[in-house]
Amino acid sequence: MTKYSKLYRIIHWAIAVSFLLLLITIFLRLTWMNKNNVASIIQDYLSGTNQVLSQDQLITLAKKIRQPMWDWHVYIGYVLTGLFSLRFILPFFGQMKFQNSFGKNLSLKEKFQKYTYLIFYLFVIISLTTGLIIEFGRKELKSTMEEIHVLGIYYLIVFIGIYLAGVLIAEFTDQKGIISRIISGSKKGN
Numbered sequence: 033m034t035k036y037s038k039l040y041r042i043i044h045w046a047i048a049v050s051f052l053l054l055l056i057t058i059f060l061r062l063t064w065m066n067k068n069n070v071a072s073i074i075q076d077y078l079s080g081t082n083q084v085l086s087q088d089q090l091i092t093l094a095k096k097i098r099q100p101m102w103d104w105h106v107y108i109g110y111v112l113t114g115l116f117s118l119r120f121i122l123p124f125f126g127q128m129k130f131q132n133s134f135g136k137n138l139s140l141k142e143k144f145q146k147y148t149y150l151i152f153y154l155f156v157i158i159s160l161t162t163g164l165i166i167e168f169g170r171k172e173l174k175s176t177m178e179e180i181h182v183l184g185i186y187y188l189i190v191f192i193g194i195y196l197a198g199v200l201i202a203e204f205t206d207q208k209g210i211i212s213r214i215i216s217g218s219k220k221g222n
């Protein structure tokens with residue numbers, strides 16, 4: 033039965049909370065704070081006051097209103113970059129070791145689990161790298177990076193769905209207590 037060390041649990045939950053916050057920023061950008069929605073609210077208001085703004089001005093204003101919220105996407109992106117860097121460095125110090133996806137004696141279920149993680153990590157690395165290039169890279173790269181980066185929402189939602197279902201199935205079948213172990217470690221304390 034896997035025991036999760038304190039460090040493992042701290043990093044696990046820091047990553048989980050960061051993804052949740054990141055998802056909230058994406059959700060807000062797609063819904064309440066969507067630039068077209070905000071622009072049409074401003075336009076509705078102005079049309080009752082005999083003032084007119086061009087579509088470009090409305091969108092610029094809407095983006096300015098969205099910006100302080102969106103800044104948090106980037107801040108959380110930096111935090112995730114730090115946490116994932118730690119997550120990838122720690123195995124070299126004997127902590128948070130990676131599971132081997134290529135083992136010979138793995139069952140089909142174990143292979144599915146391990147490959148899902150591998151693919152997820154690959155996608156996360158792509159999201160973090162393209163995000164950082166959007167912020168710090170050369171201007172010519174920006175639009176291509178944005179096109180790749182915005183696709184991140186699809187794998188994120190699919191992974192979170194598969195992951196939560198997997199954890200629940202494990203808890204109720206062959207790995208009882210897995211949820212309490214990732215919260216409070218093993219019974220002996222760690």
Ligand code: HEM
Pocket residue numbers: 054058061062105106108109110112113156159160161162163164166167178181182183184185188
């Ligand atoms: C796993 C990590 C990440 C995921 C899953 C992710 C996901 C996304 C998604 C889905 C969007 C599109 C939102 C929309 O158009 O409605 C987006 C936009 C953006 N992200 Fe990230 N992001 C991540 C990390 C980062 C990082 C590390 C940075 C920068 C430090 C960053 C900077 C940006 C920027 C600047 C945009 C706006 C792009 C545009 O205007 O088209 N992201 N991100």
